[in-house]
Amino acid sequence: MLAIVLMMLLVLVISGGVVAYVAYPHRGEELPVAPQLGDVMRKGVDSLPTIGDYEDIRA
Template identity: 70%
Template sequence: MKSMLVITLVMVFVLVAAAAVVVYVAYPHRGEDVPVVPQLGDAMRKGVDALPTIGEFEDIRA
């Protein structure tokens, strides 16, 4: 019974993470506002801006 609870919680976490990725790719990544919850898009943009990333036009070959 305990293992079923763990599996259920992990699956819920996976679904929430997948939904967050889909929402990010569909709206803030393209520079648009999330229609129903614009605060979510703002929070996603702030989080992405805080993370170090490779620039779009940087040449990774030295």
């Protein structure tokens, strides 16, 4: 039972982080409550490899 509760809390924390990232740093805005958290999320995403725009792939 404890494992289920802990996993559900972990899922809620991760989903809250995703929502916070999409709502602010992804659009280029600062998080109003914790700007340091937005900087950390932006640095983490910048370090990951991503696929470019569709025009970049077709070339």
